Every structure is written in structure tokens, then in C-alpha cells.
Amino acid sequence: MTVWDDLVGQDRVRESLAAAARDAAALVTAGAAGAEPPESSRMTHAWLFTGPPGAGRDTAARAFAAALQCVGPDRALGGEPGCGFCDGCHTALVGTHADVEIVRTDLLSIGVKETRELVRRAQLAPAGGRWQAIVLEDADRLTEGAGNVLLKGVEEPATRTVWLLCAPSVEDVLPTIRSRCRHLVLRTPSVDAVADVLIRRDGIEPEAARSAARATQGHIERARRLATDERARARRNTVLRLPLRVDDVGGCLRAAQELIDAAGQDAKEAAEEVDAKETEDLRAALGAQSGGRMPRGTAGAMKELADRQKRRSTRTQRDSLDLALTDLTGFYRDVLALQLGSRVQLANEDVRDALDGVAAGSTPERTLRRMEAIGACREALDRNVAPLLAVEAMAMALRAG
Numbered sequence: 001m002t003v004w005d006d007l008v009g010q011d012r013v014r015e016s017l018a019a020a021a022r023d024a025a026a027l028v029t030a031g032a033a034g035a036e037p038p039e040s041s042r043m044t045h046a047w048l049f050t051g052p053p054g055a056g057r058d059t060a061a062r063a064f065a066a067a068l069q070c071v072g073p074d075r076a077l078g079g080e081p082g083c084g085f086c087d088g089c090h091t092a093l094v095g096t097h098a099d100v101e102i103v104r105t106d107l108l109s110i111g112v113k114e115t116r117e118l119v120r121r122a123q124l125a126p127a128g129g130r131w132q133a134i135v136l137e138d139a140d141r142l143t144e145g146a147g148n149v150l151l152k153g154v155e156e157p158a159t160r161t162v163w164l165l166c167a168p169s170v171e172d173v174l175p176t177i178r179s180r181c182r183h184l185v186l187r188t189p190s191v192d193a194v195a196d197v198l199i200r201r202d203g204i205e206p207e208a209a210r211s212a213a214r215a216t217q218g219h220i221e222r223a224r225r226l227a228t229d230e231r232a233r234a235r236r237n238t239v240l241r242l243p244l245r246v247d248d249v250g251g252c253l254r255a256a257q258e259l260i261d262a263a264g265q266d267a268k269e270a271a272e273e274v275d276a277k278e279t280e281d282l283r284a285a286l287g288a289q290s291g292g293r294m295p296r297g298t299a300g301a302m303k304e305l306a307d308r309q310k311r312r313s314t315r316t317q318r319d320s321l322d323l324a325l326t327d328l329t330g331f332y333r334d335v336l337a338l339q340l341g342s343r344v345q346l347a348n349e350d351v352r353d354a355l356d357g358v359a360a361g362s363t364p365e366r367t368l369r370r371m372e373a374i375g376a377c378r379e380a381l382d383r384n385v386a387p388l389l390a391v392e393a394m395a396m397a398l399r400a401g
């Protein structure tokens with residue numbers, strides 16, 4: 001195995017990164033020997049990984065960060081950096097390497113304060129004497145102010161610091177930042193490639209792996225969840241039944257309410273896992289006394305945590321709803337394929353009866369309008385329209401006739 005194993009169907013990205021990691025290792029060797037650095041190098045200080053959700057932006061960035069830390073025995077013999085089993089690779093991959101900082105947010109935005117701290121950290125020399133890698137998994141969530149703070153860090157990098165920024169598309173990152181990054185584009189991996197990794201790495205049964213890979217259309221993480229998590233399967237089934245339930249106004253409103261409730265339930269369950277413990281930990285850290293009384297002056301910090309938990313819950317709900325809309329779009333894409341008689345592989349073969357029924361009862365034009373309604377719902381949610389209103393409007397537009 002190597003650090004690149006989890007990067008599925010991205011040969012060109014992998015080649016670029018492996019070449020950069022080789023040159024990065026040469027720079028370290030030259031530096032240690034007091035020699036001049038090699039004249040041309042494919043290593044650079046800032047990278048931007050873009051690509052559709054689930055293609056593996058974060059995986060690529062983390063693999064590269066690990067390859068930069070590789071100290072495997074083969075390295076001395078001129079082997080490729082990124083062996084996957086040496087101490088450097090291993091700790092970087094599991095997230096405990098001192099020189100690899102992985103920034104992942106569960107909030108809707110990353111603010112100035114947090115970004116300033118990263119930029120400060122970027123000025124430090126790596127503890128292990130190789131490279132310091134800062135992986136920003138949600139660079140598209142930087143506020144404008146935070147983006148400007150990050151720009152300073154990217155503009156004036158410390159000698160051995162590497163920024164690895166991940167975002168859905170280049171438009172999601174400030175032009176001034178992206179012009180300083182080397183840009184790598186990940187593609188949606190093929191259904192076969194995703195199925196293959198589920199079978200090989202996660203030990204999932206071939207039939208279940210292929211079905212999950214098809215249903216999620218190249219989204220690796222979602223495919224794994226679908227193949228392994230009963231709840232995720234149940235949720236998907238509910239969403240895919242929605243097109244059969246929207247024949248009258250009452251049915252539309254009920255279906256909309258159910259989608260919203262399901263998203264709320266997801267947020268509630270996610271919160272139950274972390275919020276209580278987080279609150280308890282902070283109370284203890286602030287010196288809660290027996291009987292639960294808090295010392296003076298700690299209310300602000302408790303309120304800050306409560307606000308943060310609330311924002312996180314909002315994001316979970318939104319992500320959950322977004323997933324439902326993705327499944328729904330996939331359903332109508334299949335319907336359209338059936339109506340047009342195209343010979344593509346259907347994503348939702350497992351609900352073929354429902355697909356056939358909707359396809360027979362409407363026209364391709366109607367299907368396209370329904371897909372547009374889902375897109376409009378998504379845009380409304382992006383504009384912060386109240387979720388229930390946006391989903392109700394969509395459900396009404398999905399109605400038969």
C-alpha cells in the first residue's frame with residue numbers, strides 16, 4: 001500500500017503530486033547537506049484542489065501531506081515518497097503528525113480569528129525538519145475577511161510551509177489566492193472505480209458495493225455510507241418514494257414536511273453525539289462547582305459554545321437536505337433517461353418500478369421542468385429562504401400533470 005491508495009480514479013493528479021513530492025524530498029536532502037536547492041522544482045507552496053463533492057479533494061491533499069513527511073527506508077534508496085507505512089506517512093494519514101494541520105469545519109463559515117491563527121502557525125518552521133502542511137478542507141467557507149487574512153499567509157510563505165486548499169471550484173476561492181496556487185482538478189471517479197475501492201479497502205460485498213457506487217454516482221464517501229449504514233439506506237428510500245406521493249397538495253405538503261423533519265432529525269442525532277460532552281468539557285475547564293454553579297465571568301464563553309453548536313446544527317440540516325435533493329435529482333435523471341430511451345446505466349435501478357411508473361406518466365419536458373424545480377429549491381436554500389417554504393414550493397412543482 002501507499003499513501004495514494006485512497007485516491008480513486010485520479011491518475012493525473014496523483015502523478016503531479018508524486019512528482020512534486022519527489023522534488024520536495026530533494027529540496028529537503030539538499031537543505032540538510034547545505035547544498036544549493038535544485039534549479040527547477042515541481043514543488044510549490046500553495047495548492048488548490050477542486051472537483052465535485054466526493055471525488056476526493058481532501059483525500060488528495062492529505063495523501064500529498066503524508067508523502068511530504070515520508071521517511072520510509074526506500075527513500076534512502078531513491079524510492080518514491082509516500083510509502084504509506086513509515087512513521088511519517090502513517091502519522092500524517094491518521095492526523096497525529098506534528099507538522100500536518102488538517103482544518104475541517106462543521107460550520108457554515110471559517111472566520112478571521114481562526115484563519116489568523118493558521119497564518120501565524122504557517123510562519124513556524126516544521127518540527128520534524130521536513131515540511132509543514134496545512135490542509136484547509138473547506139477553503140470555500142472562508143469569509144471574505146478570512147480570505148484576505150489567508151492571502152497574506154499564501155503570499156509570504158515560510159520556506160517549508162505548504163498550503164493545501166480544497167474547494168468545489170476555483171470560483172469558490174478569492175482570485176488573488178487562487179492565482180498563487182497550483183491548481184489540480186479532480187474528476188468524478190467512475191462507478192467501477194468506486195465499487196472497486198469499496199470491495200478492496202472496506203471489504204464490502206461486490207453486489208452491495210456496485211449498487212451503492214451506482215446510486216451515489218461516483219461519490220466515494222456516500223457510497224461507503226450507503227453500503228454500510230442501514231439508516232442512510234432508509235433515508236434514501238424515503239427520498240426516492242417522494243415522487244410517487246406528490247399527486248395532490250396535501251401529499252406535497254406532507255412530503256415537504258417529512259424532508260425537513262428528516263434533516264432536523266439528522267442534526268439532532270449529530271448534536272446528541274457531541275454537544276453534551278462538549279458543553280460538559282467546557283464547564284469543567286471553566287471551573288464549574290459542585291451543584292453546577294459556574295464561576296463569575298464564564299457566561300460569555302458558555303454562550304459562545306452554544307452559538308457555535310447552533311450554527312453547526314444549521315449546517316448539518318442543510319447538508320442533509322442537500323443530500324436529499326441530490327438523490328431526488330438522480331431519480332428524475334433516470335426517469336429522463338428512460339423516457340428518451342438512452343442506454344445509460346441507471347443510478348437507481350433498485351427502484352426501477354417507481355422510475356418506470358413516473359416515466360410512463362409524464363413527458364421528457366415535464367421531467368426537465370421537475371429537475372429545474374429541484375435546482376430552484378437548491379438556489380433558494382443558498383439564498384437562505386426558509387427551508388420549509390423552499391421545499392414546499394419544490395414539492396408543488398413536482399406534482400403530476
Ligand SMILES: [Zn+2]
Nearest residue numbers: 070083086089
Ligand atoms: Zn513513508
